[in-house]
Amino acid sequence: MVLLAAAVCTRSGKALVSRQFVEMIKSRIEGLLAAFPKLLTGGRQHTFVETESVRYVYQPLDKVYMLLITTKASNILEDLETLRLFSRVIPEYCRSMEESEIQENAFNLIFAFDEIVALGYRESVNLAQIRTFVEMDSHEEKVYRAVRETQEREAKTKMKEKAKELQRKRYEESKRGGKSPGFSSSSGGFGNSSGFGSSNNFTSSSTVSESITTVPQETRSSLVRPSGPNRAMKLGSKAKDVDSFVDQLKSEGEQVTSANDSSTKMAPVSTPQVDMEPVHVVLSEDIVVRAGRDGGLHNMEVQGILKLRISDPEHGMIRIQVENQDTRPIQLQTHPNVDRELWRSCSQIGMKMANKPFPPNTDVGVLKWRFQTSDDTFIPISINCWPQENGAGGCDVNIEYTLENTDMELTDVTITIPLASGAPPPIINDCEGEHEYDRVHCALIWRIPVIDQNASSAAMDFTARGNPDNFFPVRVNFSSTKSYCNLKVSGVLSIKDSAPVIYSSETCLKTNLYEID
Numbered sequence: 001m002v003l004l005a006a007a008v009c010t011r012s013g014k015a016l017v018s019r020q021f022v023e024m025i026k027s028r029i030e031g032l033l034a035a036f037p038k039l040l041t042g043g044r045q046h047t048f049v050e051t052e053s054v055r056y057v058y059q060p061l062d063k064v065y066m067l068l069i070t071t072k073a074s075n076i077l078e079d080l081e082t083l084r085l086f087s088r089v090i091p092e093y094c095r096s097m098e099e100s101e102i103q104e105n106a107f108n109l110i111f112a113f114d115e116i117v118a119l120g121y122r123e124s125v126n127l128a129q130i131r132t133f134v135e136m137d138s139h140e141e142k143v144y145r146a147v148r149e150t151q152e153r154e155a156k157t158k159m160k161e162k163a164k165e166l167q168r169k170r171y172e173e174s175k176r177g178g179k180s181p182g183f184s185s186s187s188g189g190f191g192n193s194s195g196f197g198s199s200n201n202f203t204s205s206s207t208v209s210e211s212i213t214t215v216p217q218e219t220r221s222s223l224v225r226p227s228g229p230n231r232a233m234k235l236g237s238k239a240k241d242v243d244s245f246v247d248q249l250k251s252e253g254e255q256v257t258s259a260n261d262s263s264t265k266m267a268p269v270s271t272p273q274v275d276m277e278p279v280h281v282v283l284s285e286d287i288v289v290r291a292g293r294d295g296g297l298h299n300m301e302v303q304g305i306l307k308l309r310i311s312d313p314e315h316g317m318i319r320i321q322v323e324n325q326d327t328r329p330i331q332l333q334t335h336p337n338v339d340r341e342l343w344r345s346c347s348q349i350g351m352k353m354a355n356k357p358f359p360p361n362t363d364v365g366v367l368k369w370r371f372q373t374s375d376d377t378f379i380p381i382s383i384n385c386w387p388q389e390n391g392a393g394g395c396d397v398n399i400e401y402t403l404e405n406t407d408m409e410l411t412d413v414t415i416t417i418p419l420a421s422g423a424p425p426p427i428i429n430d431c432e433g434e435h436e437y438d439r440v441h442c443a444l445i446w447r448i449p450v451i452d453q454n455a456s457s458a459a460m461d462f463t464a465r466g467n468p469d470n471f472f473p474v475r476v477n478f479s480s481t482k483s484y485c486n487l488k489v490s491g492v493l494s495i496k497d498s499a500p501v502i503y504s505s506e507t508c509l510k511t512n513l514y515e516i517d
């Protein structure tokens with residue numbers, strides 16, 4: 001699953017309702033929610049933020065946030081769709097977005113959240129369906145409660161009887177002059193807490209009598225769902241259905257595209273094998289661009305992280321020299337365990353506790369940076385997509401790209417142009433690079449292995465059915481082994497004697513979302 005949790009929290013990150021879809025301890029989810037408001041930067045309306053480990057997709061609703069926590073590998077566009085659905089169910093159950101109102105309806109919200117997931121959140125589930133299922137669940141719950149009350153009554157009666165019997169036995173034994181046996185030795189099933197609270201067989205009376213002593217104290221958390229295990233199974237199987245459906249689609253897509261285009265398939269670009277030294281540094285960046293079809297940049301955000309991987313504990317006592325030659329206003333932030341003074345005074349990254357080594361055998365994110373702008377001049381690559389109606393129910397589409405930032409080298413570039421659904425395959429009049437028709441997703445994919453200073457622009461020209469709006473949003477994917485921000489590791493030093501330490505490094509930049517709409 002890519003959806004880790006769905007929650008409603010206050011502006012300060014206090015959880016009002018949270019439903020986790022993976023194993024997660026309470027403190028972890030509370031920590032994630034508490035961290036969330038701190039990640040928000042004021043000003044512009046964003047829809048998601050990311051940390052090193054998770055992505056938050058959120059929507060402000062008056063005084064609260066509807067929030068999804070997903071893995072970073074999940075598809076942001078799908079997540080936004082899902083978020084919209086989650087947000088819509090809240091007003092269904094709550095009259096206002098007040099804290100108290102949300103808390104009062106926490107049960108129903110959790111049930112509704114479960115239904116969204118159980119019904120397969122990628123499909124369009126409507127509110128009526130969710131409501132029906134929630135009502136059915138409430139019925140299930142009433143039945144469950146009734147059964148439980150009966151059981152508790154029965155158990156109490158049985159316990160009284162048993163106690164009486166024991167008393168009688170003791171009395172008889174003492175009459176016979178024997179020693180009084182302790183309560184415990186004769187109480188076979190007592191004290192065993194595998195009561196029906198944790199079991200689903202609450203109708204079996206044998207379970208009840210086995211666990212008599214646990215019954216009265218049993219306080220089942222009201223937030224635990226009676227039909228929990230069933231729900232989990234339902235979720236699992238649905239998720240699997242969705243997965244296999246997606247797989248099927250994918251394999252269809254491959255068949256479709258390979259049938260025609262087998263000769264033009266691009267050879268996979270082999271990623272260079274990085275020889276890893278005991279000290280390895282990874283600079284990775286993620287880029288999000290939203291641009292307008294008329295050329296304006298709506299928003300661009302680059303998020304980067306410097307990770308350190310020490311595979312030999314002997315090499316943990318080090319400092320990393322970073323060079324920031326960027327003139328743009330890049331926000332940098334060091335990990336809390338990193339010595340801030342050292343960073344400020346000489347751009348070195350070292351542990352705050354000078355006698356402590358960096359932890360070995362794990363990726364440690366030590367420095368993060370962020371660059372956000374809406375200034376056109378910062379865009380890496382511009383796309384000019386120009387559909388012109390041809391008077392025959394279709395358009396002649398001219399599309400060209402230009403590498404605006406000629407310091408960059410983009411590899412494995414794909415430019416995906418949507419086509420009107422159900423339209424026949426487009427007619428390609430002219431294309432520099434390779435193209436592929438994706439029948440399943442109704443799109444034309446333009447592939448360019450490398451875009452750099454020497455090959456900074458190219459064009460394609462095709463004719464397809466549809467109106468100009470059908471050819472947007474155009475999406476671009478690329479990766480690069482050069483970073484966007486001009487940030488470099490220029491050396492690694494041993495703390496002991498400031499001698500240089502041999503290290504290996506790796507840089508990767510990839511698009512998270514690059515959209516022209």
Ligand SMILES: *[C@@H]1O[C@H](CO)[C@@H](O)[C@H](O)[C@H]1NC(C)=O
Pocket residue numbers: 191192193194
């Ligand atoms: C509870 O009962 C089960 C099965 O009778 C037994 O295996 C287990 O050891 C018992 N646990 C305790 C704490 O007595």
Ligand SMILES: *[C@@H]1O[C@H](CO)[C@@H](O)[C@H](O)[C@H]1NC(C)=O
Pocket residue numbers: 259260425426437
């Ligand atoms: C793919 O092949 C089919 C049948 O051979 C043909 O009708 C169709 O036009 C081709 N599509 C493209 C994009 O070349």
Ligand SMILES: *[C@@H]1O[C@H](CO)[C@@H](O)[C@H](O)[C@H]1NC(C)=O
Pocket residue numbers: 452454
């Ligand atoms: C770009 O072209 C120049 C001159 O033709 C050449 O020396 C250089 O290696 C090329 N750069 C790349 C990245 O191909």
Ligand SMILES: *[C@@H]1O[C@H](CO)[C@@H](O)[C@H](O)[C@H]1NC(C)=O
Pocket residue numbers: 075414416445476477512
């Ligand atoms: C572009 O990237 C997205 C997200 O990583 C992915 O879902 C999509 O399939 C990619 N498009 C192409 C044409 O590879």
